Amino acid sequence: MTPIPLYISVLFDITVLLFIGMAYRASHRSIYFLIGLLLLGGTQLILGVRGFYDKRDAVPPRLLFLILPSLIAILVFFIAPKGRVFIDSMGKKTLTLLHILRIPVEFVLYGLAVYKAVPFLITFEGRNFDLLSGISAPFVWYFGFIKPKLSRFVLIAWNVVCLGLLLNVVFYAVLSAPSPFQRFSLDQPNLAIQAVPFLLLPALIVPLVLLAHLVTIRQLIRTSNNPVL
Numbered sequence: 001m002t003p004i005p006l007y008i009s010v011l012f013d014i015t016v017l018l019f020i021g022m023a024y025r026a027s028h029r030s031i032y033f034l035i036g037l038l039l040l041g042g043t044q045l046i047l048g049v050r051g052f053y054d055k056r057d058a059v060p061p062r063l064l065f066l067i068l069p070s071l072i073a074i075l076v077f078f079i080a081p082k083g084r085v086f087i088d089s090m091g092k093k094t095l096t097l098l099h100i101l102r103i104p105v106e107f108v109l110y111g112l113a114v115y116k117a118v119p120f121l122i123t124f125e126g127r128n129f130d131l132l133s134g135i136s137a138p139f140v141w142y143f144g145f146i147k148p149k150l151s152r153f154v155l156i157a158w159n160v161v162c163l164g165l166l167l168n169v170v171f172y173a174v175l176s177a178p179s180p181f182q183r184f185s186l187d188q189p190n191l192a193i194q195a196v197p198f199l200l201l202p203a204l205i206v207p208l209v210l211l212a213h214l215v216t217i218r219q220l221i222r223t224s225n226n227p228v229l
Helices: 006-026 031-049 063-079 081-088 092-114 131-146 152-175 200-225
Strands: none
16 A cells, blocks of 8 residues: 555544544534444544454454454444434434535545555545535435425435435445455545544544434434424
C-alpha cells in the first residue's frame, strides 16, 4: 500500500472523534455508551497495531472480527428490553445530523483511492452514492425537526433509502477487500479497510451510521403507531 499522506489520516481521525461525539450526544450523554464506543474502537486499534488483520488469507476472514462485534451490539440493543429502552430514548434530531459526517468520510475514501489504498469502485467516482446521504442530511434535519415541513413518511423513506446506500457501499467494500472471498477490484484491493486507523471505518463508523438509521426508523414507526408518544 502506498504511504498515505498525514492530512488524510488526520481528517479521518477528526471524523471518527466527531462521530463518537455526535453519538454520545444523541445518547443524552450516556457515559456507559461512550465507554462502550471507546472500548470497541480501542480494542480494534490494538488488534490492528499488533498485526491481527495483516493475515489476508485467513479463514474465516479476519474482516469478520472488524464487523461482527458492532453488529452483535446493535442486535442486543434491539432484542434486550433495556437496550430497547435506551435506543428509544436517543435523539432523532442528533442522529439525523450525524449523517453529515458521511461527507468527510467520502473524501477520505477518495484520498485513499488516489494513493491506491482502496479501489475507486467504493468512492463517489465508482459505485458509492453515499455522499448523497451526507449532503441531504442537513436539509432533512432542518425541515424534518427544526422547521417541520416533511411528513413522517418522508423521513422514514429518506432513512430507508440512505440505509440502502450504506449497504450498497458496504457490499462492494467487503467483496473488494483482500480475502478468500474477494470478488471485485483484484488489481487495486481494499487494503485500508484492515489498516490502522482506517479499520475504524467498518468497525465503528459504519455501525454508528447503521444504528442511527435503524433507531430513527424504529422511533418514527413507533410514533406513527402511537400518536401520544
